[in-house]
Amino acid sequence: MKKLFSLAACVALGANLFADVISVGATPVPHAEILEEVAKIVKEKGHELKIVEFNDYVLPNLAVDDDELDANFFQHKPYLDEFNKQKGTKLSAVAPVHLEPMGAYSKKIKDIKDLSNKALIYIPNDPTNESRALDILEQAGLIELDKNVELKTPLDVVKNPKNLEIKELEAAQLPRVLDECDLAVINSNYALAAKLNPTKDAVIIESKDSPYTNNLVVKTSNIDSEKTKVLVESINDARIKTFIEERYKGEIIPSF
Incomplete structure (x- = not known):
């Protein structure tokens, strides 16, 4: 017992x-x-x-x-x-x-004004972060988006004066393609893991009043x-x- x-x-x-x-x-x-x-x-x-x-x-x-x-x-x-x-x-x-704050990073330019025509840009491929990334590109004056769409994709770009090539990629992979593209919009958790400082290294950074x-x-x-x-x-x-x-x-x- x-x-x-x-x-x-x-x-x-x-x-x-x-x-x-x-x-x-x-x-x-x-x-x-x-x-x-x-x-x-x-x-x-x-x-x-x-x-x-x-x-x-x-x-x-x-x-x-x-x-x-x-x-x-x-x-x-x-x-x-x-x-x-x-x-x-x-x-x-x-x-x-x-x-x-989400940021756009580049190994080719220091100022977004220097982004060339037909530049290759990578953004996250999940719906909300993809839309968020496109909003950042719009805020920088690179593109214009359809105002009637809540979750945007590259198909919702209505103006693209530089003829930018915008491609989607899994968020975790974005820091690894910086050598292959002109610009990549990266979530801060993955940017920090790749030793990228959003406030110092980002060419474009999201506003602090982001939701x-x-x-x-x-x-x-x-x-x-x-x-x-x-x-x-x-x-x-x-x-x-x-x-x-x-x-x-x-x-x-x-x-x-």
Whole structure:
């Protein structure tokens, strides 16, 4: 009986330890870096934060929807809304964390005025970031877009005075093609991972009043769970705001 009791106690302890682990999917920079700091606060609350890194924008959402992860942290709400619509997932943003200004980078020019006719430009291929990238090109005066379209693609360019060639590519691949093109519009998480500083290296940078704040995301049915509560309180802690401000020095801006 003592052996059975000891075995039962071990199983119960293991179950409790497992229940205390909170798993969050994230892209490496800056999300996983920020989560490393969040983990310290989560630990204070009696939980362990497990960070699972991804290099794409699809798998971390599917993993949360399939209950393989408790949350993820890598995306803005326009992307999330479109993902839910296209994939039938039921995910919700529960805490704003930071804004990553998107930028256009080049190894061939230092000033956007020097962009040549028929220049090759790469942009992200997912719907929301593609549209966001095209908006940046329009704001720089390079193209004009159809005002009646919400999520734009290169097909919605109505004026292209320089006859620019705009091609789509998976977001994570964009830093790798800078040698092959004249300009690439890159999400800041992938730019930072490639040692590109948005405020110093971007030829064009998105306005700081952009609506594309990155959020902590959970499965909608888990919004009120204890794990979600712990995550929200931890990631929006004042210490995380200070970390973002000091670590990224304006490259990334706290949203809380």
